[in-house]
Amino acid sequence: MKRKDFIKWTGLAVLSPLAVLESCKPKADKAAAAVAVTTYTCPMHPQIVQNKMGTCPVCGMDLVVFDKNNKEASLTLSKEQQLLANVTTVVIGAGSMDNITRLNGRLVVNPSNTVYVSSRVAGRIESLSVKETGALVQKGQLLYRIYAEQLLALQKEYRLAVAQAKQFPADRRFQEIEAAARKKLLLYGQTPAQVTQLISTEQDNPYVYYYAPATGVVAELTVSEGQYVAEGSPILKLEDYGQLWVEADLYPGEASTISKGQTVQVVIAGNEAEKYAMKVEFLEPALQAGTQLLTVRGTIKNTNRQFQPGMPVQVLLNKGSVSDLLQLPLAAVIRDGQSAHVWVQSAAEKFEPREVKIGLENAEMVTILEGLDEGEKVVISGAYLLYSEYILKKGKHPIHS
Known part of the structure; x- marks a missing residue:
């Protein structure tokens, strides 16, 4: 019996250290695995990730441990x-x-400075002095020349009336006919100098010359040389960019912060370093169609024509x-x-x-x-x-x- 107990305890003494060693193996393996999966990254280039220490191939900095389990919020x-x-x-x-509110806006042509030129007579456009849009036209510059058969008939009528009035100076009726014929020419667009020249040269001139009524840029040109036009047909449109409207969008809730006559600052895209003073001239009483916005409007000078309609702007509304x-x-x-x-x-x-x-x-x-x-x-x-x-x-x- 003592022999059996001795063998039993001897076996336990031999197996116990082995069991302890076996139980330690998983922990050692886990630690080794944890070391194996440690990765490193560059502080300046986090896209660089490696499984060993080294330097960043982009900037040369030492790599640091890439640890997403770090709970420190810094x-x-x-x-x-x-x-x-x-x-x-x-x-x-x-x-x-x-306390400044910025309103988005744009530069718009001032329609009060827009001039529409139309033909006062029917005829054929004989020549055009301006043949493309965008051209700058000065006031008094010749725009076009038109051949008008009706003018030719009126000139002949007037020369005949003048001859009759000279032949019968005492007859008041012929004097009235001459005055009426002269008035027709003037109403047709002839100047007094042209009427006088017609009598002195005794030569008919069926061409009507039209001159620019104002300085501006040709925004539209609707005719070409040789084209026949009716009386009242549009010829071209002149826009003056010396003054431009500023139209800005305003939410209804902000309408109480701005009033007519108030001075605001305008910043134009591309020229942000300079601010332009503008007086509010108009507050739209109704919302823009399809939006929840109101329109604020004012005028700024554009003497050198450095700004063009359509350019984006910001209106600075200072609330204190x-x-x-x-x-x-x-x-x-x-x-x-x-x-x-x-x-x-x-x-x-x-x-x-x-x-x-x-x-x-x-x-x-x-x-x-x-x-x-x-x-x-x-x-x-x-x-x-x-x-x-x-x-x-x-x-x-x-x-x-």
Whole structure:
């Protein structure tokens, strides 16, 4: 019996270490597997992913561990990495800001400066001095010459009336006929000088000359040389671009913030460095067809004709100013449809995302109502790079995880 007990305990003593070794194998294998799947990436080029340490083939920086399981809500960038990423910060502070609403608009031709030229007589266009649209025409410049058979008949009638009046100077009836014939020529568009020349030369001239009634640009040309036109037929349209309308779109809820006679600033696309003063001349009383917008209109000078109708503009509607609010450049705030956040430098090489509530904003700055304290360092350049790198490295949104 003692022999059997001895064999039993001897067997257990031999097998126990083996069992312990076997139980340790899975843990060792898991640890080895974890080491095997560790990957590395470049802080500046997260598309570079390798399963071993090394340098980035793009920028030459040392690769870092690619760990999406890191729960720390921050990013660490060395000074060299910050320089390469162009990450700059500013200490947030309070200040004043103009409360400006920007209205989208456009430049439009002022119809009061548009002149339509039509034929006052029927005939054939003998010659055109202006043959293409876009040409600049000066007031008094010859536009076209038209052959009019009716003018020829009126000239003959007048010369005959003049001859009869001279032959019978005492007959009042012939004097009245001569005066009526002369008036017909004047009403037909002949000048007194042309009528006088007709008598002195005794030669009929069946051509009617038309001159530009105003300075402008030919916007439409509806005839060509040799074409027959009826009385009243349109010939061309002249538009003066020396003054242009500015028409801007306004929502009905904003109508109370603007009034007729108010002076606003206009910024024209391509010339954003300069602002032009404009007085509001018209507020549309009804909504535009098919929209929920009203039209605001004013006039600006275009003396050098550097602006063209159709150019987009912005009308700056100043609603006053506010003060003692925290401000940041617009580029510092990231808006992704869910929230707005900024990146705060909490240490020399550490950056944390911070959700903020924004208030008023203009073309350059935005006010911060909640989420930041005066004196904190906020990233103003490179914020979108930090946002993208956080998502790539952590696999989640900086704010909404």
